[in-house]
Amino acid sequence: MSDYSLTASFKKEARRLGFDFCRIVKVGEAAHAEFFSRWLGLGRDGEMTYLGRNLEKRRNPALLAEKGPPFRSLIVLGVDYHCFDLAPEILSDPSRGIIARYAWGDDYHEIIRPLLHELDGWLRARTGRSTLGKGLVDTGPVLERDWAHEAGIGFTGKNCCTIHPERGSWVFLATLLVPEEMVSDPAVVAVRSADHGVEETLAGLAAGGDYGAWQLQRGNRLTPVNLQGREPDFEEDTRELTLATCGQCTRCLDACPTDAFIGPFHLDPQRCISYWTIESRQPVPRWLRRLFGNRIFGCDICQEVCPWNQRLMERTPLLRGLEAQQERMAPPLLEGFDQHMPYWLEPSAFAERWRRSPLKRAKRSGMLRNVCVALGNWGDPAAFEGLKAAAADESAPAREHAAWALGELLRRHNDVRAAACLESLLADEGDSRVREEVGIALGRDVETLAGSRRRDVYSRIA
Numbered sequence: 162m163s164d165y166s167l168t169a170s171f172k173k174e175a176r177r178l179g180f181d182f183c184r185i186v187k188v189g190e191a192a193h194a195e196f197f198s199r200w201l202g203l204g205r206d207g208e209m210t211y212l213g214r215n216l217e218k219r220r221n222p223a224l225l226a227e228k229g230p231p232f233r234s235l236i237v238l239g240v241d242y243h244c245f246d247l248a249p250e251i252l253s254d255p256s257r258g259i260i261a262r263y264a265w266g267d268d269y270h271e272i273i274r275p276l277l278h279e280l281d282g283w284l285r286a287r288t289g290r291s292t293l294g295k296g297l298v299d300t301g302p303v304l305e306r307d308w309a310h311e312a313g314i315g316f317t318g319k320n321c322c323t324i325h326p327e328r329g330s331w332v333f334l335a336t337l338l339v340p341e342e343m344v345s346d347p348a349v350v351a352v353r354s355a356d357h358g359v360e361e362t363l364a365g366l367a368a369g370g371d372y373g374a375w376q377l378q379r380g381n382r383l384t385p386v387n388l389q390g391r392e393p394d395f396e397e398d399t400r401e402l403t404l405a406t407c408g409q410c411t412r413c414l415d416a417c418p419t420d421a422f423i424g425p426f427h428l429d430p431q432r433c434i435s436y437w438t439i440e441s442r443q444p445v446p447r448w449l450r451r452l453f454g455n456r457i458f459g460c461d462i463c464q465e466v467c468p469w470n471q472r473l474m475e476r477t478p479l480l481r482g483l484e485a486q487q488e489r490m491a492p493p494l495l496e497g498f499d500q501h502m503p504y505w506l507e508p509s510a511f512a513e514r515w516r517r518s519p520l521k522r523a524k525r526s527g528m529l530r531n532v533c534v535a536l537g538n539w540g541d542p543a544a545f546e547g548l549k550a551a552a553a554d555e556s557a558p559a560r561e562h563a564a565w566a567l568g569e570l571l572r573r574h575n576d577v578r579a580a581a582c583l584e585s586l587l588a589d590e591g592d593s594r595v596r597e598e599v600g601i602a603l604g605r606d607v608e609t610l611a612g613s614r615r616r617d618v619y620s621r622i623a
């Protein structure tokens with residue numbers, strides 16, 4: 162097989178397996194590796210310490226080949242997960258917990274990883290290669306958005322997301338590294354604001370910079386010479402001159418409820434709802450809790466407001482398993498406290514209710530913490546029984562957040578049940594952080610709450 166036929170058939174196979182996008186670049190240094198190092202240097206990774214490991218490999222994925230021939234081609238694959246938007250009345254219902262739409266189906270890692278292996282197997286069968294390629298989705302040391310931009314899957318928006326000009330940003334990314342020299346896709350042209358008129362110059366940014374505006378090069382190398390009159394195999398290859406940019410828009414930066422963007426393309430995870438509700442095991446800083454509203458797992462606000470997500474083409478069928486499951490989108494917050502299926506309280510019920518869901522990453526205790534924040538933000542007396550159960554949970558962070566939410570009931574409704582529950586929690590609480598939270602909720606001097614009857618479990622873990 163010639164290089165071209167191999168690449169074209171490979172892309173066809175990628176499509177057959179269910180990948181929506183597949184573009185190829187030569188392996189090299191990631192374009193924004195330097196920015197990433199500075200970002201780490203600022204401590205932005207927080208508890209995501211894995212981001213600082215294998216730094217050299219993250220800068221240059223060629224180093225990921227441990228044995229065998231070096232990797233020459235980096236294949237960026239994209240999987241569409243746009244389903245539909247929640248009705249505004251559901252999205253803003255404080256008695257429901259909103260789950261980010263990437264988690265409406267089954268865990269994408271488990272769906273995409275085997276497909277990457279299959280795709281690599283297909284290639285190995287054609288080239289006779291005996292070593293394995295490297296298929297990564299999310300968890301490997303690859304700057305996936307950087308490569309997606311570079312390869313032409315989409316441009317990088319000011320909200321940091323890879324935005325496909327026709328499909329928006331509801332796209333998962335994955336990488337396959339292989340030693341074969343595949344035919345690279347036409348390079349993306351970085352559009353500089355100086356090349357454009359006032360209309361295209363980004364608001365508030367100095368002229369002449371590369372602000373993520375993105376253009377696919379005119380004249381695809383694969384057409385028409387290599388195609389020799391045949392129909393192209395992959396629709397992306399035929400796109401000529403697509404200009405895509407944020408322009409002067411700043412909607413995402415303005416809409417973020419926690420003000421997590423330091424500026425365009427620069428997010429501070431430690432202010433981001435997604436980080437706290439998915440990645441962090443620590444208590445959510447008190448000042449942030451009220452800003453979370455009813456988002457209990459991940460956050461889509463900076464994408465929901467993006468104009469590129471508001472004129473989407475009709476969606477293609479999703480990969481099997483990614484289809485939205487109704488009960489995973491916006492469950493009533495109190496549902497998981499129901500004695501028939503108390504999934505926020507009992508590990509076995511949690512495991513059953515969220516089987517195959519990405520929610521497992523946050524673990525039951527993390528989700529109970531998140532739900533307590535949302536219940537506190539709802540602040541309705543109906544939340545009391547759920548919060549009372551959470552205040553008796555074995556997880557100290559969950560008890561801490563339950564105490565905070567009970568404090569919200571007390572503050573807003575002078576709820577005597579909340580006050581009594583906080584008093585009895587205090588009587589038996591050994592964890593210093595929980596005691597402090599109860600003290601604040603009751604308006605007591607924290608110093609007078611010293612001393613413990615129970616072991617200080619949480620402080621020991623922390």
Ligand code: B12
Pocket residue numbers: 191193194196197200209212261262263298299300301302303304305306307310317320321322323324330331332333334335371372373374426427428430433435436439440458459460461463
């Ligand atoms: C850590 C991480 C997070 C962290 C930090 C995110 C962040 N923006 O830094 C947290 C937990 C907050 C997070 C949240 C989300 N994440 Co996340 N996350 C990752 C992970 C594992 C690493 C990202 C990373 O390295 N961050 C560090 C920063 C510095 O890098 P970056 O955001 O990728 O930005 C790069 C480019 O923007 C570029 N860049 C920087 N400046 C400039 C300037 C210009 C002009 C240009 C062109 C580029 C550019 O350089 C950066 C480094 O390469 C990736 C998977 C992976 N291996 O890449 C998934 C990934 C980025 N996440 C993903 C998703 C889906 C999400 C959420 C939407 C989930 C949700 N609904 O809650 C949110 C979106 C939040 C947001 N606006 O970014 C997808 C993104 C898909 C897409 N279309 O963009 C990824 C790729 C996972 C996947 N395999 O699909 N995530």
Ligand code: SF4
Pocket residue numbers: 416417418419420421422428432433434435459460461462463464
């Ligand atoms: S995911 Fe939510 S909290 Fe995080 S940056 Fe986007 S809008 Fe802000």
Ligand code: SF4
Pocket residue numbers: 318319320321406407408410411412413414463466467468469
């Ligand atoms: S909301 Fe506006 S600024 Fe933000 S990513 Fe979308 S187009 Fe860019």
